[in-house]
Amino acid sequence: MSTTLAGPLAGAARVRPDGWLATPLTTDPAQAAAQARSLIHRHHPAAPGPVRCLTARYRTSTFTLGAPPRQLLKRHGDEAAYLGEALAYQLLEGETVLPELHSVSDTSRTLVAGFLDDPAAIDHEDGFEELIAAVAAIHTAPARWPQHTTEIMSQWRLGTTVGAPAPTWARDPAAWRELLQLTAAAHGDSHVPLGHLDLKADHCRRRVDGRFALIDAETLRPDLTGLPDLITLAYLGQVEGRALRPRWIRQAYRRHTNYRGAQWSDADLVRALTTFAKATGLTSLHGVDQ
The missing domain is CATH 3.30.200.20 (Phosphorylase Kinase; domain 1)
Structure with missing residues (x-):
């Protein structure tokens, strides 16, 4: 997770130092x-x-x-x-x-x-829930993949990775394995744990047909689960004057992911959040576990 910027995931990430990119692009x-x-x-x-x-x-x-x-x-x-x-x-x-x-x-x-170019406002419950629904669609997308995509991504399936060594950046390997087990219980052993989106208000837009869309997906990874994104959603719900309740955000996320095939219980989702923090050294869950 060394490529993640600090902020909503402070403690679970490190900011890369200036000059890390070998061939930077021009800024002119x-x-x-x-x-x-x-x-x-x-x-x-x-x-x-x-x-x-x-x-x-x-x-x-x-x-x-x-x-x-x-x-x-x-x-x-x-x-x-x-x-x-x-x-x-x-x-x-x-x-x-x-x-x-x-x-x-x-x-x-x-x-x-x-x-x-059409922004999608997320400073109210209806707009923010559209963001949650989009995130839930991304997290559950592997359940709807065609066969060839499923086969290509098979190395990332939880049934394979849950028994593998924890990543080197995990501060608590046992907690990391527990997190993967909880995710597998909710999504199934064949699930690929997509997550790690660059969620921010400026990346929320509307397509020509009016549907909600995200315009930046370069940070998406098939190995981190969706928990970092739920934590970031809780953070976004409290900044810029929105003050949306973290519990409401968690319940909306659970509703939308379960509608798309997951089987999260609220107790297991809270347990997964706290386990993610333990595994990564995250300093705050922004109230989404309350």
Whole structure:
């Protein structure tokens, strides 16, 4: 979990130091846009123009394509982040929780997806519950995977990993194994524990059809369970003046995941949350276990 930023998961994560990326991207918007045009010509020839730089950061850059913008080009400097996001689009195909994916290029570490500029407000219960429902759909997506995806991801199934050695970053290996056992009891031994989303208000958007969507999935992993996301949801429910009750968030999450095939009891979900904190050194559950 060393790639996770501190904040809602403080204590369970470490912030990477400056300079960790071997080949950082340019932070000059004009230069970034010029490089993007070249990459589009070579790797995404069907993408519309013109190209305008939205963000130019050392790790990722984003560009709108078309006037008015219709698509978004995202360029990664970090191969792991690119592979994570490309994998997320494959694993969540059909869930309608991400923008539409148009093309990818492993060579240039770039993706072209639909541009979603309509924010989805989560500062009230109805909007926040849409976010919870989207997270629940992501966490339970393995139950709806086609056979070929299930086979490709078989190494991550809980029936396989629950008996494997705990990851090196786990502070309490016994607690980590208990967490996986609780997750397997709720989702089944064939479940792949998707989780670790970069949840924030700015990533909540609406698709053209009005459905809720998340615009950033580069941090998704098939080995952390959905517990970090539930904890982050509890944190988000209390910041920026929302003050949504953590217990309400937990119950809404349990309702939406169970509707999609999970079998969490409230007692086991609370136990899994506290076990996750013990296993990782998390400093606060933000009241979601109360």
